[in-house]
Amino acid sequence: MxxxxxxxxxxxxxxxxxxxxxxxxxxxxxxxxxxxxxxxxxxxxxxxxxxxxxxxxxxxxxxxxxxxxxxxxxxxxxxxxxxxxxxxxxxxACDMCSMRKVKCDDSNIPCRPCRELGVDCTYERETKRRGPPNKHAEAAKAAKRARLDVGPGPGPPPPPPPxxxxxxxxxxxxxxxxxxxxxxxxxxxxxxxxILDAETIAPMPVLELLVDDFFTYVHPLAPFPHEPTFRQSFANRQDRSEPEFLGLLASMMAALVASFPRSAREYLKSQHGTRLFPKAIVLIEKCCDIALLTRGSKWVLKQPKTLDDAATSYFLGLASGYTHQWNASRHFMAETLTLVRELGFSRPKHPGDLPTFGNDPFSPDPLPFSHAKDQIGKRIFWCLLLGVRSFSQLGASYTDLVIAPSTPSLPYPSYPENVDDICVLANEIIHQAEGSVTLLTGFRFGIDIYTTMNGVVSLELAYGMSTLPWADQRLLLRDGLLAAKSIIDNLPPELQLGDHGDETNSLASLDESGLQYVPPAWPDTQPAHDLRNVIKAQPLRRRQLQYEIQKANIFVSQLATRSYFVELYFNLRDVQLNDEQHGNPVQGPSEEEKALEDADDKEILDLMSDERELIVQNLLTVLGSISQRNLEPNGGSLINKIRQVASTLLNDAPERKGPFAAKAEEALSQLIDVLMKLQRTGPAGESRAADPSHMTAEDEEEELRHWEDLRNYQLRFAANGGFAGDM
Incomplete structure (x- = not known):
């Protein structure tokens, strides 16, 4: 061979x-x-x-x-x-670098030149082979284009790719x-x-602005996640490698846009047109969908779950509540409570210890205890408790959202430390100077306000108020009211109403300087009158703005809590009077005991009657002292509280109303009318809740007009000395 x-x-x-x-x-x-x-x-x-x-x-x-x-x-x-x-x-090279004839840095996507220009880094241009065209390939492309032009015919859709x-x-x-x-x-x-990443929500330049907005406007009232840790993970693009982080980011964006729709509306209009994103709720729902997709179908079985999971559930519940999806909101809030209990709230290590959240045996962190996780866990717990108490004030009772009273065997966690996030490290907490007004100062005052309800809540959950003698009921309500009133007296000057120094005056001048909330204008630069430009260049201005947002929440929450005690007192007193008229007590008190009880009853009745008058005055004063700039962020929650207080005062029986309350009826009626209009045109207005995509440009202008009506109402109040000229 x-x-x-x-x-x-x-x-x-x-x-x-x-x-x-x-x-x-x-x-x-x-x-x-x-x-x-x-x-x-x-x-x-x-x-x-x-x-x-x-x-x-x-x-x-x-x-x-x-x-x-x-x-x-x-x-x-x-x-x-x-x-x-x-x-x-x-x-x-990417498309942009190829057109500009510059070197493409491909170590990351987007490449460095595209990042510096703030443009999309794409690879969509057609790749051309060298040499003459191949007749077989060209014929195949022409046949494919013809099929695409004709489109699919009738019949079942093609099967998904394997x-x-x-x-x-x-x-x-x-x-x-x-x-x-x-x-x-x-x-x-x-x-x-x-596979999802952050840019599924919006381009990175827009997301950067929205993240800044979140930590400016939402974080003062819901101080989690830990800001330095989150920003580092965001800069490292952990959304690409950790679905849990992407879910947290998406839920934060949903909560931001739901509580402050104007923060994203103009971006949606400029980038996508009103046909695709006609209303902020469309972006909210998209963010919620992304957060749920990152969890996957087996998320319930995930072990271990983390504090980021709890924060994600809370923000999903917050966004659902602001968009009037009450069942979904209740579900996510109950889920948050379950996660908090699972992560440490219900597991004190030793008898007498308070619950902590810093022990995580599954964490890759070699530290046995993380102070950052512990502080975030406590903040989530207390924020959830404040929400549950606020629900109960509004008349909502959810059996799956019950936080039992603190007991020696199952105590509440301690308050989170009164320090800013920058001072919370994994291995230690750096305590700030005595008397410093941190971002947690206002949050802790909010806890103080709602924990004045502890006595009433404990009795209601255990036996019910009716099991307590009337003499004890009224004392319990009086003590709670006095405690809620005294909290305002302890506020630092930065959180008090009125002028307290040059910083407050300089911030007030922002209203007159033409500065506004300007939504992300990407790919254009932010205009000069954008409030972001001021607060980014001057961090003290940003902190003062956060004080103003906390101030609005503190005073409205205190008014709502005082109103809760007063109305509960009068309702229980009516029940008592009705029982005395129609009941048959087995043995009545002696004449001496009855005289003492009558004296106590008259004293507390006078206190509650005077308090009702004060609440009317204080409500109008608070509204006249808080600008729209500080009321509009987180406006959904504040509007509900204000409307509840005003409606309660307006709808009381005539015999309960004092002189000021009777004179203020018209002012209260106007206020309720404005607030009702705002609720109907909010993130998911009731008038279009069935089909939110039908919001037109005129509808949006109407919503802004309602905010302007509220502002005009506030200005008229201030100009007329509390509407005194009309009374």
């Missing part, structure tokens, strides 16, 4: 072509597909290039003319560095380059559809 002659140059060419095809399309995809799924953009680019650049075997270009994004790996196998990042050859595992098995069974390229395309389509 004669020896085989050496291969001719053409045979060598064919062998190299076959080897390169198998190596690129089969071996590379099989070994790197799992890793490539985490980089859908790069995989799509590689797959598209592979399907378009590979001609039939008879027309394979020389190796020197292969597309420049393919390179030879070990053993001569052609590799694409976008599939395996361990290889060092650069991929093709999952990655099926794609890989199909790749192994089919060695042809064309089938391998098609399989890569299938994998890339599954990855792009199934």
């Amino acid at each position: 004669s020896a085989s002659p050496p291969p001719s140059p053409s045979q060598q060419h064919a062998n190299a072509h076959a080897y390169a095809s198998n190596g690129l399309e089969i071996l590379q995809a099989a070994s790197d597909a799992a890793q490539a799924i985490h980089n859908p953009q790069a995989l799509q680019n590689a797959a598209a290039a592979a399907s378009e650049a590979l001609p039939p075997a008879t027309e394979m270009p020389p190796a020197t003319e292969l597309p420049h994004h393919l390179m030879a790996g070990p053993g001569g196998v052609m590799r694409d560095p976008t599939i395996n990042p361990k290889l060092t050859r650069l991929r093709r 999952p990655p595992a099926m794609s890989l098995s199909g790749l192994s069974a089919s060695p042809s380059p064309q089938n391998a390229a098609k399989t890569l395309m299938n994998i890339s389509s599954v990855s792009s559809d199934g």
Whole structure:
């Protein structure tokens, strides 16, 4: 048998072509597909290039003319560095760098030049092969375009692409380059559809502004997550690698836009038009969907769950409540309570200890105890308790949202430390100077206000108020009212109503300077009159603005709590009088005891009657002292509290109303009318709750007019000395 002659140059060419095809399309995809799924953009680019650049075997270009994004790996196998990042050859430049003819830094997506310009980093331009066009490829493209133009015919929709595992098995069974390229395309389509990141919500420049807004406007009232930790994770783009973080980010954006719709509305209008995003609720629902998608179908079985999970549930509940989805809100709040209990609230280590949240045996952190986690856990617990107490004041009773009173065997956690986030480290807490007014100062005063209800709540949960003699009921209510009133006396000057120094006066001048809340204007720069420009350049202004937001919440919450005690007193007194008229007591008190009881009853009755008059005056004073700029963020919660107080005062029986309350009826009626209009046109206005997509530009203008009506109401109050001229 004669020896085989050496291969001719053409045979060598064919062998190299076959080897390169198998190596690129089969071996590379099989070994790197799992890793490539985490980089859908790069995989799509590689797959598209592979399907378009590979001609039939008879027309394979020389190796020197292969597309420049393919390179030879070990053993001569052609590799694409976008599939395996361990290889060092650069991929093709992005669209913007290609147009500008500049070097594309591909270490991250978006690349550095695109990040500096603030533009999208895309790879959508068509990849062109060298040499004359291939007639077979051009014919296939023309046929594909014709099919797309005609569109799918009647009948069932096409089946979804196979999952990655099926794609890989199909790749192994089919060695042809064309089938391998098609399989890569299938994998890339599954990855792009199934993997989410922060830019699924909005472009990063917009998200950066919205994150700033969250920590400016929402964080003062719900002081979690830990701001330095969150911002570091956000800068490191952990949304790409940790679904839990992406879910937290999405829930925070939902809560921000639900509580302060104007923060994102103009961005939605400018970027997408009113047809796709006609109302802020559309973005809210999108964020909620993303947060739930990051959890997956088996989230309930996830172990261990974390404080980020609890914070995500809380913000989802907050967003649902602001958009009038009460069942969903109750579900998420109950879920938050369950997570808080699971993470430490119900597990004091030793008898007599208070619950803590810093022990996490599953954490990769080598520290045995994390002060940052402990503080965030306490903040979530107390914020949840304040929400439950506020619900009860509004007349809502949820059996799945019951926080039992603190007992020696199951105590509440201690208050969170009165320090700013920057002073809370994992291994220690840096205590600030005595008398410092931190962002937690106002939050702790809010806790003080709602814990004055502890006595009433404990009795209601245990036996009910009716099991207590009337003499004890009225004393309990009197003590709670006096405690709630005294809290305001202890506020630092920064949280008091009225002028307290130059800082407050300089902030008040913002209203007159033309500065406004301006939503993200990306890709344009923020206008000069954007309030963000001031508070970013002057951190003290930002802190003062946060004081003003906390101040509004503190005074409105205190009014709502005082009103709660007064109304509960009068309701229980009516029950007592009715029982005395129609009941048959077995043995009445002696004459001496009855005289003492009557004296006590008259004293407390006079106190409660005078308090009702004060509440009317204080309500109007508070409204006249808080600008719309500080009332509109978190306005949904404050509007509910104000409306509840005003409605209670207005709808009382005539015999209960004092002189001032009777004269203020018209002012209260006007206030309730404005607040009702705001509720109907809020994030999910009742008038369009069934189909929120029908909000038009006129509807939006109407909402802004209602805010303006409230502001005019406040100005008229201030100008008329508390409407004294009309009374």
